[in-house]
Amino acid sequence: MSGGPLYLGFDLSTQQLKAIVIASDLKVISEAKVDFDADYATKYKITKGVQTNEDEGEVYQPVAMWVEAVDLVLTRLKEKGCPVERIRGISGSGQQHSSVYWNEHAESALKKLEGGKTLLDQLSHVFAYDFAPNWQDHSTQTECDHFDAHLGSKQKLADATGSAAHHRFTGTQILRMRRRRPEVYSKTARISLASSFLASLFLGAIAPIDISDVTGMNLWDIAGEKWNETLLELTATKEGVPELRKKLGDVPLDGGGSLGGISSYFVQRYGFSPECQVAPFTGDNPATILSLPLRPLDAIVSLGTSSTFLMNTPSYKPDPSYHFMNHPTTKGHFMFMLCYKNGGLAREKVRDKLPKPSGSDAWENFNKQVLETPPLDVRKEGDKAKLGLYFPMPEIVPNIKAGTWRYTCSAADGSGLAETGDWGPDADARVIVESQALSMRLRSQKLVSSPNDRLHLPAQPRRIYLVGGGSLNPAIARVVGDVLGGADGVYKLDVGGNACALGGAYKALWALERRDADESFDDLIGQRWREEEAIQKVDDGFRDGVFQRYGKVLGAFEEMERRILEVAHN
């Protein structure tokens, strides 16, 4: 055998199963994917990866499809010539919150998998339920109401578990499963998340739930580092708690190390080394923050159809409108996450009200307006600052109905906030981008501080990394820098659309190569990361004077949201 050790990362998302193989120096060696619609649309009757039952708001995926996809993605990896025998460690990610219900046959079937048959041939009888509820499921409003009330308030639930109740969070899904399909619940021997489900196949045993992904369930007591007894009682009834504890299993507090060696199935069928270890798999958002050495105070802003703001932080300041999750590798740190529904689509709607550009760049006029409009559209002394909310879809951060609102206030101190009429699409272009960034600044302001080496600067993120479609747009990068700052600048992070799988592969490397439990992910990966290959500086970030102007209206922005919430609560 020649060459050094390799590490394999997976990502089991809604639409694909991706695999990526890296070397110890982080170089990508091989990649493969299964696209659920392209490969299985007819067989599993799915569209965009899922089946739906609109009457009940259910969105779910056939577990058999996931099982089958594992064999297919490995076959493709082999076909591409990947030297799988050199793989020393496997980890990966799964869409957060999704759950798999195993029956009593699962553990023994996983243990005796034989390389001569497919996984599906040997595992089709091990599920108590043929489907995994998807993160887009919204069938659990009643259960959410019960979760939000159970500890006294949404805030108390967020304090305990990192988040208020959300339809997709697994605790509410399990409670609904027990009420709506009691026969499934009672046949269930173990419950996995998508991440621990995938790890289980490789381990040949049910893998424990991961320490970061467990915080997407509304069931884990973050401070106490244990299951929340009161919420287990809500989910299972008081008498049912011991049984539910068995179904959920124990959660190791360390996101690193090995869960055990790879199942002999993969050794026999694909030629993996029996030495290959399986490290804990995590959620896709936690894996995204592992696709680079994201330092404390660094933020990732994902600008897709929706927007996500992720930050690595040692502070824990939960609130019902956002999420704190355990950091996947660093004990005592958290992943702070804002998940907006409105993002790229909302910006497109404003763009389409502007005259159509003559050239091929659909964003030409929009960007021109954004760059030519001064911050808050304050052109001269005494002009009012413009603020707006643009939600073509009902928003969750904050919980506001669909609609558009425009306000003005004093640019000097935010006073005199008042609703106003339409000021036209020219101003909207800058105001919508500012509004999206102001919302992120408002909610992350208590988590940031001045950079250690520049204590004279105002509190702000260190670096801001942009990902997703909107990251290609220089005008958006400029406004993100103006509003959010970024003491070390704004960067475009390009890891080839595979951030979660890559984060999984980096996690496997760290989990197995770390010197001891104290060698942090950032340090180990940071030493090997060739940042010039992955990132590009797209904006200076912090601009003295400009950043402070947004600070003066942040209170008014919050007040505007509060007033709109009063009349347009979802």
Ligand code: XUL
């Ligand atoms: C996060 C969430 C989604 C899924 C996507 O809370 O539900 O981002 O993780 O796969």
